[in-house]
Amino acid sequence: MSIVFDIFNYIFVAIFVGVSLTWIFFIRTMLLTFRDTPHLDKFEKRQHENPMVSVIVPARNEEKFIAKCLDSLLDQDYENYEIIAIDDSSDDATADIIKQYAQKSSKIVYVSARKKPDGWIGKNWACVEGYKKATGQLLLFTDSDTKHSQNVLSLAVSHLLSLNLDALTVIPKMLCLDRWTKITLPAISTFLHTRFSALRVNDPTKKTGYFFGSFYLIKNETYRSVGTHEGVKSELIEDGALGKKVKEAGFRMRMTRGEHLVEAVWARDFDTLWNALKRLIIPLYLQTQGIAVGIFFAILFLLFMPFPFLIYSAIFFGSSTSLSLLFAVSFLATILIYVAALVETKGLQIKQKYALLWPVGSFIVVCGFLSGILQAKSKSAVSWRGREYAMKDQIQDSISV
Numbered sequence: 001m002s003i004v005f006d007i008f009n010y011i012f013v014a015i016f017v018g019v020s021l022t023w024i025f026f027i028r029t030m031l032l033t034f035r036d037t038p039h040l041d042k043f044e045k046r047q048h049e050n051p052m053v054s055v056i057v058p059a060r061n062e063e064k065f066i067a068k069c070l071d072s073l074l075d076q077d078y079e080n081y082e083i084i085a086i087d088d089s090s091d092d093a094t095a096d097i098i099k100q101y102a103q104k105s106s107k108i109v110y111v112s113a114r115k116k117p118d119g120w121i122g123k124n125w126a127c128v129e130g131y132k133k134a135t136g137q138l139l140l141f142t143d144s145d146t147k148h149s150q151n152v153l154s155l156a157v158s159h160l161l162s163l164n165l166d167a168l169t170v171i172p173k174m175l176c177l178d179r180w181t182k183i184t185l186p187a188i189s190t191f192l193h194t195r196f197s198a199l200r201v202n203d204p205t206k207k208t209g210y211f212f213g214s215f216y217l218i219k220n221e222t223y224r225s226v227g228t229h230e231g232v233k234s235e236l237i238e239d240g241a242l243g244k245k246v247k248e249a250g251f252r253m254r255m256t257r258g259e260h261l262v263e264a265v266w267a268r269d270f271d272t273l274w275n276a277l278k279r280l281i282i283p284l285y286l287q288t289q290g291i292a293v294g295i296f297f298a299i300l301f302l303l304f305m306p307f308p309f310l311i312y313s314a315i316f317f318g319s320s321t322s323l324s325l326l327f328a329v330s331f332l333a334t335i336l337i338y339v340a341a342l343v344e345t346k347g348l349q350i351k352q353k354y355a356l357l358w359p360v361g362s363f364i365v366v367c368g369f370l371s372g373i374l375q376a377k378s379k380s381a382v383s384w385r386g387r388e389y390a391m392k393d394q395i396q397d398s399i400s401v
Contacts, residue, residue, distance in 0.1 A: 002320070009322035012309060016329040019301055023336035026194055027343060034347050037198040040170055040258040041155050053081040053153065053217075054136030058113075058126035059144035062090035063097060064277050065265070070101050072147045078154040084133050085144075086111040094144075109133055120233045127229040127238075137220050141239075145265040146172065146214040152261040156217045159256065166251035169216040169243065169257035171198070173349060174266040181267045182354045184361040186344040187303050189278070191365070193344075194386065196240070196257040201247070202379040209247025210255065213239035214264035214293040222251050236279050259349060277368025278375060283377040292376075303362035306333035 021169035055073055059066050067306040068086070073083050087095040095112065095224060102110040113129040116122050127141060140158060142148070152170070159167045174189070216239065226245040235241035246253050269272035285292035313327035341355035354361070 003033065006320060006322040007318070009313075013325045015301060015331050015400040016306060016326070017311065019306060020329060020333045022302060023340060026190065027116070027314075027336065027340050028336045029197060029199075029278055029299075030190070030193055030340065030343050030347070030393075033193060033199055034343070035230065037171070037257050038202070040159055040256040040261055042105065042386060043159050043162060045158055046162040048158065050078070050080045050157065051137040051161075052135060052139045052142055053078065053157060054131075054134035054220075055081060055083045055140045055153075056130040056134065057095050057140065057142055057144050058088050058123050059085060059090065059098065059129060060122060060126070060313050063090075063096060065145035066094055066097050067101075068147055069142070069144050070098070070150070073142075073153075074101075074105055074107060074260030075150050076148070076153045077151050078157060079380065080109070081107045081140075081153060082135065084111060084130040085109070086113050086126045086130040088122050089116070090112050095305045106300050113254075121236060121238060124229040124233050124238050126237065128233075131223075131228060131335050133218075134220070139220055139223055140217070141211075141213070141216050142215045143264060147263040148215075149261040152215075152258065155261070159220075160217055161256075163254065164252065165254050166222040167211070167216065167218040167243075167253040168200075169211045169253070169255050170262050171212060171255065172213075172214045172262035172264040173259040175263055176266060176350060177268050177331065178270070180270045180364070181273055181356045182350060183279075184273060185266060185348060185350065186240045186341045187362045188280075188349055189344050189360060190303075192339060199252040201243075201255040202230065202252045204252070207244075207247065209243040209245070209253060211239040211243035212255075212264070212373050215246055215258070215262050216243070218246070218255045221317065223250060234350050237285050241283075273364075274368055276372070277365060281369040281372035282376045283374050292373060296366075296373060296377045299369060300366050303337070304359065304366050305339060308360045310334050317371075 022107070056071070057069065070083065070085065085098045085101070088097055098108070098110050102108040111130050113126045113134055121333060131139070133138065138160070139158070140153065141225070156168055156170065174185060176185055196208060196210040200206045201210055201213045226249050229238060229242065231245060232238045232241040265277050281292060281296065282296060309326065310330040313323050313330055316323050317327050337358060338355060341358045342352055345352045345355045
């Protein structure tokens with residue numbers, strides 16, 4: 001029996017050696033990403049015109065946030081722009097608030113989205129409905145729970161034109177409205193930073209493309225060339241899908257840091273957080289089941305499993321050489337995880353005490369991803385923004401893997 005336990009322990013020793021090496025690579029990548037990702041407000045400015053910008057703001061049941069978003073957009077120091085605010089069949093006062101703002105300011109165009117056709121995700125349909133009213137040479141897509149600094153639009157336009165880009169996205173400061181969001185954000189941010197690193201997005205030799213839905217500026221002709229949001233109409237993660245299409249089409253895109261310029265809400269409560277986690281993994285599963293399952297187990301062992309194995313090996317420490325080695329490598333993996341957590345919390349500008357709660361946060365993330373895979377496997381619906389979307393026959397083939 002002891003031989004069986006030794007084999008079991010040595011298998012996980014090997015696994016956690018791999019986990020530790022992976023975390024060393026991740027930490028290096030995170031440090032390089034934070035250091036080398038260009039800032040929106042740091043670039044060599046060149047002379048350029050100030051083209052019309054159409055700011056497209058889809059909104060569904062956003063009565064708590066839409067006013068602050070519109071206030072920040074109306075306060076921009078860029079002059080040549082319009083704001084197209086779309087009510088996406090809201091059940092609350094969102095439409096009334098937009099109408100009030102449209103009556104007060106000629107810059108705001110109110111759009112009531114028509115009934116969503118079958119096969120469309122609601123936000124994607126709302127973006128297309130807003131785009132039909134756009135007159136700008138440049139398009140800025142932003143979320144209705146996003147707050148913008150006074151100069152962010154002028155900086156984004158100048159950055160894009162000075163560097164002759166076709167599209168530009170800004171990494172926002174992620175606002176956490178409840179403790180569960182704060183606990184899980186370091187873990188989920190690590191997942192996003194490694195999968196959609198700005199270093200990969202900004203490298204023209206890499207296939208990785210991604211937009212942050214809270215802020216991406218794109219040339220009108222580029223948007224049309226990739227099929228507008230109609231080209232990603234059934235995508236749950238439409239910003240990532242559209243970013244990938246832009247990159248694959250050979251257009252020049254750039255991801256920049258702008259945490260001091262753009263603030264976006266990550267999740268508002270536990271239910272929203274849970275659905276957001278499922279929304280991240282379901283497109284992967286629907287694209288390639290094997291890869292999605294593999295990513296799930298990788299996340300399970302990278303984010304969470306070192307902690308229970310550290311406890312297990314500590315309890316029986318010294319009873320065998322295999323357990324002593326297991327304790328050593330699981331302890332090393334745990335230390336590396338906390339180093340990464342501290343790097344993330346500093347980069348995210350949230351209190352570092354939440355790094356200490358990584359085991360809780362990572363457990364929630366793993367459970368959320370597992371729930372998403374089970375939903376996709378059973379072809380059941382995904383809940384998002386008060387709508388249910390059936391997953392049957394909805395292949396999410398526009399997300400980078």
